[in-house]
Amino acid sequence: MGEIPISNSKWKWLILGLGFSFLYIPILILIFYSFNASRLVTVWAGFSIKWYGELFHDDLLMNGVRLSLIIGFMSASAAVVLGTIAAFVLNRFGRFRGAGMFSFMITAPLVMPDVIMGLSLLLMFIALGSVFDIFSDRGMLTIWIAHVTFCTSYVCIVVSSRLREVDMSIEEAAMDLGAPPWKVFFLITLPSIFPAIVAGWLLAFTLSLDDLVIASFVSGPSATTLPMVVFSSVRLGVSPKINALATIIVLVVATATWIAWYLMSRAEKRRQQEIHAALRDEQIITPAHHLQESQ
Structure with missing residues (x-):
């Protein structure tokens, strides 16, 4: 009864x-030691950027980065298409058989463990x-x-949550005015869920870039992703080149996230301004219409 809620106390900041x-x-420590001149990552021997130069001359790491980026881009793009379609079916088609x-x-x-999923996919590819x-x-x-396969599920969940918030009366009004379903989807539904699609793409790209367990099951000698290269090299000892690579990835991801947030916030602010302008025009037109009727 006399307790102070955490949200209103000084402990929330702690x-x-x-x-x-x-x-x-830990991320800041990793970035700090990427500029270490020593090969031992836990012993500071002065400031140096030589590991960044050696990183770009490491063919194994660079091939892993290139392959992971290509697979991540292709996986995220395909997962966005399939996940959006699945979310639309689940939220707009109602109950159907199956x-x-x-x-x-x-x-x-x-909810399926990565080991089970990787093993099942391996057996499927063998068959x-x-x-x-x-x-x-x-x-x-x-x-x-x-x-x-697994990125589509995450995209579907993200897009489904946004689809539930979209006002279906707008779509129904467009169809009542004669717009075909495909036009309603591309001109009304798709712009409304576009921020969720972008968020789903970024999430799928991150999951694909970060995957180690499933890729270890379904890959072969000709394809080694970046997590597999890092994991195999870390078992022999952490190299400062790994710190340099992680620092570059952190900076790129942080920059891309900030740009995406800035663009989406601008789009949302513009949308809110258009809504307020439409409401303001409606409030101006309605009294004028009533005045004309009274005259």
């Missing part, structure tokens, strides 16, 4: 600071390899299919 410190201090099974299959990768030669050698194609 808890918030400890939480952010737990998350970001809807429960379809929803279960969409959400299953979210397909005996029928189709394209799957006989596991590589970039199999990694891409595996990443699309």
Whole structure:
């Protein structure tokens, strides 16, 4: 009865600071030691940027970065298309035969352990390899299919949450005025859920870039992603080149996130201004219309 809520006490700042410190201090330490002149990552021997130069001359790491970026881009793009379609079916088609099974299959990768999913995909590709030669050698194609499989679930969840907030009366009004369903989707629904699509793409790209377990199951000698390269090198000892690579990734991701936030915030602010302008015009037109009727 006499307790002070945490939200109104001074302890909230301490808890918030400890939480952010737990998350970001290791990243700051990693960035700091990427400029270490010593090969030992825990011993400071002076400021140097030589590891950034050696990083770009490491063919194994650069090939891993290139392959991970290509697979991440392709996986996120395919997952956005499939996830948006799945979310639209679940939220706009109502109940249909097999809807429960379809929803279960969409959400299953979210709760399924990576080891089980990687093993099941490996067995599937082995079975397909005996029928189709394209799957006989596991590589970039199999990694891409595996990443699309689990990234689609995350995109579907993100887009579904946004679709539930979209006012269906606007879509129904457009169809009542004669607009075909495909035009309603591309001109009304798609712009409304576009921020969720962008967020789903970024989430899928991050998950694909970060995946290690599933890629280890479905990859072959010809395809080694960046997490696999980093994991294999870390087991032999952390190299300062890994710190330099992680620093570059952190800076690129932070910059891209800030740009995406800035563009979406501008678009949302512009949309709110248009809504307020429309409401203001309606308030001006309505009294004038009533005045004309009274005259």
